[in-house]
Amino acid sequence: MSTQKSVRQQADTVEHNALRIEEKKAEQIIDALNTDLAATYTLYHQVKKHHWNVEGAEFHDLHIFFGDFAHELEEAADEQAERLQALGGVPVSGMRALAEKSPVTPEDEDVYTIRASLENDIEMGGDIIETMREHIELTTNLGDHATAHMLREQLLELEEYVHHVEHYLEDDTLVQ
Template identity: 85%
Template sequence: MSTQKTVRQQSDEVRHNPLRLDSKKAEQIIDALNTDLAATYTLYHQVKKHHWNVEGAEFRDIHVFLGEFAHELEEAADHQAERLQSLGGVPIAGMKALAEKSPVTPEDEHVYTLRNSLENDMEMGGDVIETMREHIELTTNLGDHATAHMLREQLLELEEYVHSLHHYLEDDTLVQ
């Protein structure tokens, strides 16, 4: 196995982009998108953990719901990474870098009650929503309407899932 490594672009390097976005603006947007990417992956891993560990009378419905939620998060992360690459940046990908860049902190490795798990997902989802709203405003103010549009679409999806979590956590239920 070769130990030679040829670096094409440093992780913190921002290259000229073909989208004709000023490099100083692109740097700010790339930084914001890497934060969103880290937050999205953090939420993805926590939701996926709960998808794997869900038990109880509502197992089937919640298992499916969390699987769909995780899938949407994974797609959002992919779009975020591709967008920041098109702006001349390098998407963060290593677990250490993702953890350091993420504005949200996942729960630990233990398995919690379903209610606690969904509460934790709802709380983290709300935190990610707040970060995305800030970045929508940033990208709009910097004139990157395409990134703002992408984030708005992702925000709408995330808000729908967080709203559904809220419904799952309501006290009114037929299950005893």
């Protein structure tokens, strides 16, 4: 519980922005970005869990892959939060609020085989990709081309990582 005495801006509110995006449009964009932010952090925590728990013959490569993937997700989340703040919004940040706002559900606390973990990552990543595509269309239609551009760049990165996960799940391997 916070001991803060004065609130500068309440969560779920939108203030005037210097970017000259009208308030009604900004509200829709901020809502979409907070959804993306919550989803990105959900995937980040799941990938980080896999980074910590990976074992086996391909440990080293997967450990590095998961670390790089988590780093990219953390950077994307930071960009999303800073953009929605610039639009006059408040980035979703508390664990409860992130869970409520996220359109994806993480795997539970158990540790799974690396194949199951990768399958869970590819499933969640695919769901986030679909949501981001919708938000790119939304922001473009609302005239916020800068946010649409940012999301397009993040979408390309996420698609690349999900495609790499797909490669890890192939049957062909040197490990026996």
